[in-house]
Amino acid sequence: MNELKGACIIGQSGGPTSVINASAYGVIDTALKSGCITQVLGAEHGIKGVLNDRLFDMGLEDPEELRLMKYTPSSALGSCRYKIADPEKDDTDYKRILEVFKKHNVRYFFYNGGNDSMDTCNKISKYMQSVGYECRVMGVPKTIDNDLWGTDHCPGYASAAKYIATSIMEVYHDARVYDTGMIAVVEVMGRHAGWLTAASALASEYGCGPDLIYMPETDFDMDKFIADVKRIYAERNYCLIAVSEGIHYADGTFVSEAKTSATDGFGHAQLGGTATMLAEILKKETGAKVRGIELNLLQRCGAHLASETDIEESYMAGKAAVENAVAGITDKMIGFERGVVDGKYACRTKLLPLTDVANTEKKLPREWINEAGNGVNHQFIEYALPLIQGEPDLPKVDSLPRFCHLKKILAK
Numbered sequence: 001m002n003e004l005k006g007a008c009i010i011g012q013s014g015g016p017t018s019v020i021n022a023s024a025y026g027v028i029d030t031a032l033k034s035g036c037i038t039q040v041l042g043a044e045h046g047i048k049g050v051l052n053d054r055l056f057d058m059g060l061e062d063p064e065e066l067r068l069m070k071y072t073p074s075s076a077l078g079s080c081r082y083k084i085a086d087p088e089k090d091d092t093d094y095k096r097i098l099e100v101f102k103k104h105n106v107r108y109f110f111y112n113g114g115n116d117s118m119d120t121c122n123k124i125s126k127y128m129q130s131v132g133y134e135c136r137v138m139g140v141p142k143t144i145d146n147d148l149w150g151t152d153h154c155p156g157y158a159s160a161a162k163y164i165a166t167s168i169m170e171v172y173h174d175a176r177v178y179d180t181g182m183i184a185v186v187e188v189m190g191r192h193a194g195w196l197t198a199a200s201a202l203a204s205e206y207g208c209g210p211d212l213i214y215m216p217e218t219d220f221d222m223d224k225f226i227a228d229v230k231r232i233y234a235e236r237n238y239c240l241i242a243v244s245e246g247i248h249y250a251d252g253t254f255v256s257e258a259k260t261s262a263t264d265g266f267g268h269a270q271l272g273g274t275a276t277m278l279a280e281i282l283k284k285e286t287g288a289k290v291r292g293i294e295l296n297l298l299q300r301c302g303a304h305l306a307s308e309t310d311i312e313e314s315y316m317a318g319k320a321a322v323e324n325a326v327a328g329i330t331d332k333m334i335g336f337e338r339g340v341v342d343g344k345y346a347c348r349t350k351l352l353p354l355t356d357v358a359n360t361e362k363k364l365p366r367e368w369i370n371e372a373g374n375g376v377n378h379q380f381i382e383y384a385l386p387l388i389q390g391e392p393d394l395p396k397v398d399s400l401p402r403f404c405h406l407k408k409i410l411a412k
Helices: 022-030 049-050 063-071 092-101 115-130 157-176 197-205 220-238 274-287 308-326 379-386
Strands: 006-012 037-043 055-056 106-113 137-139 182-188 212-214 238-244 289-294 332-341 344-353
Touching: 006 022, 006 049, 022 063, 022 106, 022 137, 037 049, 049 092, 049 197, 049 238, 055 238, 063 115, 063 308, 092 106, 092 115, 106 115, 106 274, 106 308, 115 137, 137 308, 157 182, 157 197, 157 238, 157 308, 182 197, 197 238, 197 379, 212 220, 220 238, 220 274, 238 274, 274 289, 308 332, 308 344, 308 379
Parallel strands: 006 037, 006 106, 106 137, 137 332, 182 238, 182 289, 212 238
Antiparallel strands: 037 055, 332 344
C-alpha cells in the first residue's frame, strides 16, 4: 500500500436527501479512525467552502452528534449548485482549490453528490493529476433520482421511494372518502428519469396504488392522457394519477407550465406545476372534483420514513470511499452491486471511473414500462421492493426527531 499522510475534505453538493448525511458520516467516522488521515475537514456548502477556505474541523465535534448524522435529513455541512469551468478554459477555481489543499495539506478529497457533483469531482481529480499534486479523489454517490450511471441504485433513492409509495397509499384512501367522485394528480420529482414516479407502483402491490403513472422515459400525449383518465373515472368514479415533474411531449418540451421559470446553477430547468396544470385541464374536461398534489421537498427530506437499508448502505458508501482511498485508489466513485446471499437481497460496493459517471444519466429501462406508457410492470417492483426495507430506530425527544447539532468550528 502506498501510504499517504495528510488531511481530507468531505463536501456535499446538489439536492439533499434524507440519508446524504449517513454517507458523510461514513466518510467522517472512517477517516477519523484512519491512521493515514491527519485531519478531517468538512467543506461549508460543498466546493464553495473549499474556494472560500471555509472548512470545519470535524474532529472537534461531539462523537454522539456526528453519529446522529445517520438519522438527520438534508446536508449537514451545507450544499451548493456551483459549476466549475473546464480547466482548459478557465483554471482560476482550480488554482484556488490547489492553494487551499496545500495550506491544509489535503491529500484526500471526498465529494458527496449526484451527476453534476461527480462532474466537479472528476474535474478536480484530473486537474490534480495534471499538476502533479498527489491527492486521492473519490466520489460518494447520492441522488433520489437514482440516475447515476453504473450503480445498481443510489443512496437516497430508496427512502424517497418509500415516502412516495406511502404517501400514494394515504392519498388513495383520502380520495375515496366522499360519496362524490374525485380525481387526484400527484406530482413526483424526476427531470429526465422516472425512477421516483415508478416507486408509486409499490403502493399497487397492496391495493392502494395509482391508476396511471407517467414518466419522462416515454413521450406524453395529452389527448391520450385525458382519454385514459375519463375511462377510469367513468368506470370507478375515482382516478389516482402519478406524474413525473419532467414529463414531456414528443418534441421534447416539458408539460410543466413552469418549465421556463428558472434554472439552477447547472442550467437545468427548475420544474414544477405539472400537477396543478393537469388538474385544471382535467377539471374542465370531466367536470369532476380534481386535486393537484405536489410532494415537492417532502419526498427528499422525509427522514421519518427512511429505509433502514438505505441508511446502512449510504454509510457503507462513505466508509468504502475512505477505505479505498487510503489503500491507494483514486479517481473513482463508489457504486453498488446487487446480489443474493442465502436467498436474500444483498449489496456490496464497487468502483466506477469518475470519467464514466460524470454527467451520464441512467434511465428507467423501457422494458419495465408497460406498452401504453402509463404504468410499470413487475420487473420494477422486484427491483425496488428490497431497497425500501427496514425501519430505523430514529432517536427522538418528546416524540419528535432528535437531529444532529454540529458546532461547525472552522479549521485554522
